[in-house]
Amino acid sequence: MGEANGTKIDISGLSVRYGPKRVLRDVSFAINRNEIFAIIGPANSGKTTLLKAINRTVEFIPEARVSGNIRIDGEETFAMRDVYELRRRIGMVFPLPVGLPLSVYDNVAYAPRMSGLRDKVTLDEIIEDCLRKAALWDEVKDRLDTLGTMLSGGQQQRLTIARALSHDPEILCLDEFSIAIDPVTTMRIEDVLIELKERITIILVTNLVQQARRLGDRTCFLNEGEVVQVDRTDVIFSDDPGNKLTHDYVNGIFG
Amino acid sequence: MSISEPAIKELFTASPLTQKKLTAQKWVKVGLALVTLAILIPLLLVLGYLLVKAWPALSWDFLTDIPRRGMRAGGLWPALIGTLYIVVFSLAAAAPVGVMAGIYLNEFARDTWLTRIINLAVVNLAGVPSIVHALFGMGAFVLFAGLGKSILAASLTLAIMTLPVIIVATKEALASVPMSFREACWNMGASRWQTIRTIVLPNSVSGILTGLILEVCRAAGETAPIMFTGAVFYKAIAPGDLFPYAPSDQCMALSYHLHTISTQVPGVPEEMLYGTAVVLVGFVLAFNSVAIIARMRIRARKKW
Amino acid sequence: MLSERTIVALIYLCGISAIIFVFGIFYFIFREGAPFLRDVFDFDSFFLSANWFPTSETNKRYGILALIAGTGSVTILAMLLAVPFGLGSAVFISEFCGPRLKEWLKVLIELLAAIPSVVWGFIGLMVMNPLIVELTGAPIGLNTLNAGIVVGLMSVPIIVSIAEDAIRAVPDTYREAAEALGATRWQVVYKVLLPAAKNGLLAAVLLGVGRAVGETMAVLMATGHSVNIPFDGEFPFFHVLDSVRTLTATIAAELGEAPRLMAEADGTYPEEAHHYQSLFVIGMVLFAITFVINLAADLIVKGVRKKR
Numbered sequence: 031m032g033e034a035n036g037t038k039i040d041i042s043g044l045s046v047r048y049g050p051k052r053v054l055r056d057v058s059f060a061i062n063r064n065e066i067f068a069i070i071g072p073a074n075s076g077k078t079t080l081l082k083a084i085n086r087t088v089e090f091i092p093e094a095r096v097s098g099n100i101r102i103d104g105e106e107t108f109a110m111r112d113v114y115e116l117r118r119r120i121g122m123v124f125p126l127p128v129g130l131p132l133s134v135y136d137n138v139a140y141a142p143r144m145s146g147l148r149d150k151v152t153l154d155e156i157i158e159d160c161l162r163k164a165a166l167w168d169e170v171k172d173r174l175d176t177l178g179t180m181l182s183g184g185q186q187q188r189l190t191i192a193r194a195l196s197h198d199p200e201i202l203c204l205d206e207f208s209i210a211i212d213p214v215t216t217m218r219i220e221d222v223l224i225e226l227k228e229r230i231t232i233i234l235v236t237n238l239v240q241q242a243r244r245l246g247d248r249t250c251f252l253n254e255g256e257v258v259q260v261d262r263t264d265v266i267f268s269d270d271p272g273n274k275l276t277h278d279y280v281n282g283i284f285g
Numbered sequence: 286m287s288i289s290e291p292a293i294k295e296l297f298t299a300s301p302l303t304q305k306k307l308t309a310q311k312w313v314k315v316g317l318a319l320v321t322l323a324i325l326i327p328l329l330l331v332l333g334y335l336l337v338k339a340w341p342a343l344s345w346d347f348l349t350d351i352p353r354r355g356m357r358a359g360g361l362w363p364a365l366i367g368t369l370y371i372v373v374f375s376l377a378a379a380a381p382v383g384v385m386a387g388i389y390l391n392e393f394a395r396d397t398w399l400t401r402i403i404n405l406a407v408v409n410l411a412g413v414p415s416i417v418h419a420l421f422g423m424g425a426f427v428l429f430a431g432l433g434k435s436i437l438a439a440s441l442t443l444a445i446m447t448l449p450v451i452i453v454a455t456k457e458a459l460a461s462v463p464m465s466f467r468e469a470c471w472n473m474g475a476s477r478w479q480t481i482r483t484i485v486l487p488n489s490v491s492g493i494l495t496g497l498i499l500e501v502c503r504a505a506g507e508t509a510p511i512m513f514t515g516a517v518f519y520k521a522i523a524p525g526d527l528f529p530y531a532p533s534d535q536c537m538a539l540s541y542h543l544h545t546i547s548t549q550v551p552g553v554p555e556e557m558l559y560g561t562a563v564v565l566v567g568f569v570l571a572f573n574s575v576a577i578i579a580r581m582r583i584r585a586r587k588k589w
Numbered sequence: 590m591l592s593e594r595t596i597v598a599l600i601y602l603c604g605i606s607a608i609i610f611v612f613g614i615f616y617f618i619f620r621e622g623a624p625f626l627r628d629v630f631d632f633d634s635f636f637l638s639a640n641w642f643p644t645s646e647t648n649k650r651y652g653i654l655a656l657i658a659g660t661g662s663v664t665i666l667a668m669l670l671a672v673p674f675g676l677g678s679a680v681f682i683s684e685f686c687g688p689r690l691k692e693w694l695k696v697l698i699e700l701l702a703a704i705p706s707v708v709w710g711f712i713g714l715m716v717m718n719p720l721i722v723e724l725t726g727a728p729i730g731l732n733t734l735n736a737g738i739v740v741g742l743m744s745v746p747i748i749v750s751i752a753e754d755a756i757r758a759v760p761d762t763y764r765e766a767a768e769a770l771g772a773t774r775w776q777v778v779y780k781v782l783l784p785a786a787k788n789g790l791l792a793a794v795l796l797g798v799g800r801a802v803g804e805t806m807a808v809l810m811a812t813g814h815s816v817n818i819p820f821d822g823e824f825p826f827f828h829v830l831d832s833v834r835t836l837t838a839t840i841a842a843e844l845g846e847a848p849r850l851m852a853e854a855d856g857t858y859p860e861e862a863h864h865y866q867s868l869f870v871i872g873m874v875l876f877a878i879t880f881v882i883n884l885a886a887d888l889i890v891k892g893v894r895k896k897r
Contacts, residue, residue: 085472087468087471087472090468090471092395092396114474114475114476115474116474117471117472117473117474118473118474122472124468124472126465128465128466128468128469130466130469130470130484131466131484131488131589132484140470140473140475140483141473141474141475144473144474144475144479179589190469193469193473194472194473196473197473197474306773306776307773309773309775310773310774310775310776313685313775314681314685314774314775316677317677317678317680317681317685318681318685320673320674320677320678320681321674321677321678321681321682321694323674324674324678324701324742324745325694325697325698325701328701328742331712331716334716335712335716381603382603382606383603385599385600385602385603385604386603386604386606386607388600388603389600389601389603389604390604393597393600393601393604394604399605401891402608403604403605403607403608404887405883405884405887406607406608406610406611407607408883408886408887409611409879409880409883410607410610410611410614412796412799412800412803412879412882412883413611413614413803413876413879413880414802414803414804414805414837414875414876414879415706415803415805415806416803416805416837416840416841416872416875417614417618417803417872417875417876417879418614419840419841419844420617420618420621420840420844420868420869420872421613421614421617421618423621423844424617424618424620424621424869425613425617428621428849429617429620445610445614448606448607448610449607452607476593477597478593478596478597478600479593502703505705506703506704506705506706506707506708507705507706508705508706508707508805508806509706509805509806509841512841512845513844513845540705540707541707543707543708543711544707544710544806544810547711547714547715547810548714548810558711558715559715562708562711565705565707565708566704566705566708569703569704569705570700570703570704573699573700573703574700577696577699577700
């Protein structure tokens with residue numbers, strides 16, 4: 031199912047240190063176009079750092095040292111001159127719900143406006159589209175001028191998702207997006223993700239093993255900064271994935 | 286068997302040792318309170334005394350009239366307007382540099398020895414004696430830059446002296462904006478400056494303004510730096526004139542005026558002396574209070 | 590509109606501007622005082638002699654020892670007042686105060702700090718002067734005692750502010766641990782907090798000293814420089830009722846009179862020019878003193894290694 035689409039992201043030999051502490055150790059795998067690629071693993075396994083390396087925000091961490099490379103569509107990301115362009119091609123959603131101190135409208139309009147878009151009609155369309163996909167439209171459509179910081183935690187998290195979609199990314203990365211969101215809304219967003227993968231590539235980092243099972247076409251099990259196994263999801267979750275560590279984690283025996 | 290009341294009381298009364306400790310503590314608390322008040326109460330009394338002695342002289346004319354009879358009568362107008370000019374010019378010079386330095390320190394500087402040296406330099410700028418700033422102003426602006434004794438030279442000297450106030454206030458205002466906002470913007474592909482321009486700065490304006498107000502207070506009260514760089518004993522201008530000075534002129538200044546009439550001019554009526562002091566202190570404390578109130582209100586109505 | 594690169598470059602430039610200005614201050618003072626250093630300066634007769642007679646017709650001498658003693662005595666007196674009151678207030682505000690009272694006291698301390706130095710000088714001249722005359726029977730109330738009290742009051746806010754920060758910075762876990770062992774508030778402060786904060790407290794005192802050493806206008810007015818008191822250079826400078834001249838006040842008092850003369854054709858300066866230049870050299874001494882104090886305070890608080 032996945033391999034035929036071709037490689038979108040190719041990670042090879044990625045290692046990240048924060049000062050003396052090794053966070054990622056020689057991570058290598060490929061993510062295919064138009065798939066949902068799930069990454070599972072216990073806390074502190076380096077999942078978040080991996081995402082930050084992909085969109086190069088790891089460079090904002092003072093003592094971070096990165097080696098290895100990441101290629102998107104064959105092009106090396108660490109060598110790209112316009113890092114802002116790279117980040118615009120990637121939508122990033124982290125677990126901390128963040129509403130910017132702007133109106134809801136301006137929150138989602140932020141990225142399009144940065145790119146020079148001024149036309150109100152187009153902006154209105156983009157904002158409605160993104161808020162619908164984030165399952166937030168119905169709740170805020172009558173109060174788009176509310177300050178983003180005044181929304182509830184779950185609403186702010188969905189606002190973060192809407193912002194991530196607002197610059198029309200080719201790659202969408204979600205890091206435990208459903209923590210602050212109730213199960214019903216989570217399912218609505220999961221349906222959206224399944225639709226979206228027809229057009230874009232999705233990386234889903236999650237602690238909810240069942241979510242990976244539901245959504246992931248392929249799954250990667252990351253433990254203590256190292257890749258334990260990367261395979262089709264049905265293999266990872268089968269009775270014998272081929273790796274004892276994987277089997278134990280997936281069945282809740284550790285982590 | 287039920288427990289008797291006196292026995293219960295005994296259970297919950299402090300033991301003699303604890304009681305001794307608590308009494309000692311009470312004394313300490315009282316002692317420290319007195320120590321604190323010992324500073325503040327005499328101060329308030331002195332300020333009140335100044336006000337009382339100044340009262341007969343305080344009037345609208347006192348502020349708008351020019352000095353007459355060799356400073357022994359009339360008002361403060363040239364000194365007031367001169368201070369205003371100096372303060373405005375020094376703010377114009379210090380604000381951009383100070384705010385940008387604050388932006389650098391909070392948004393761009395990494396934890397290196399260079400940053401530590403910069404912070405040390407900022408502390409030193411604030412700690413250098415005011416007369417040394419005056420010497421610097423003479424050497425650099427009056428003489429080297431050829432500005433001569435002028436409002437410009439005096440303002441620039443004051444600007445460098447009050448730079449730390451703005452830098453520190455800007456740093457604090459920027460630091461109060463949560464890091465998560467910046468990260469959210471970076472993730473959308475915004476650059477550091479775009480993020481600062483659109484999110485960080487707009488939400489730091491009040492804090493920065495507080496710093497600017499504090500700068501004005503400091504600049505208005507300083508004497509030594511302007512004594513040799515632009516302030517003058519007497520300048521003849523028309524009462525109530527709003528534009529009597531050119532930037533290359535020397536001017537009278539309220540702080541310097543207080544100094545001269547209390548030390549160089551014999552026979553000035555007492556209420557005028559106290560009146561001048563009260564006007565200066567009143568202005569500075571009033572503005573400072575505005576800054577303090579503004580700071581409190583900022584903290585109270587946080588948007589996040 | 591400026592490009593982003595230009596703006597960021599400007600920001601970086603302003604960032605290092607503080608360093609540039611500090612160097613600038615030293616450079617321009619040095620520039621004006623250099624001829625003195627080259628032609629007249631001699632370590633012993635400058636630093637170790639109490640004979641400050643720059644305007645003498647026949648025998649110009651530039652010994653600043655008495656001025657140093659003057660600065661020292663005013664500073665010591667000021668610290669005797671400011672340190673106990675400042676530290677005591679800091680402890681009270683930090684540990685024994687309800688939140689509302691704390692807010693008010695901090696505001697009052699900040700307003701105390703805002704009072705201009707010329708107003709303090711005025712208070713010394715008009716208020717403390719007659720008070721001292723009355724209470725001590727001295728012939729004139731413009732002396733070390735007057736300046737010491739005024740400068741002491743001026744130094745209190747900075748000591749309170751830094752000390753209070755230092756005490757507040759001690760982690761709550763220290764307080765909780767001590768209280769769990771049954772200590773009273775005061776015992777917690779005395780046995781746990783003050784020792785833990787001692788670096789910050791020392792820095793607070795140092796910065797207070799720096800403030801006192803550098804004070805100009807208040808000292809100028811409260812020690813009676815305006816009145817022509819001839820200085821007799823007597824040594825037991827702990828006579829607090831005697832008048833005194835400090836480094837700062839001397840510069841302020843004499844700079845107006847000392848003419849800035851140009852060099853002769855052969856590059857040397859006339860004798861009269863040395864007075865002006867010597868005042869700049871005193872400025873360099875003051876700069877060095879406050880620089881060392883600030884550096885010491887920084888090292889004490891942050892340690893010598895790179896801050897983590």
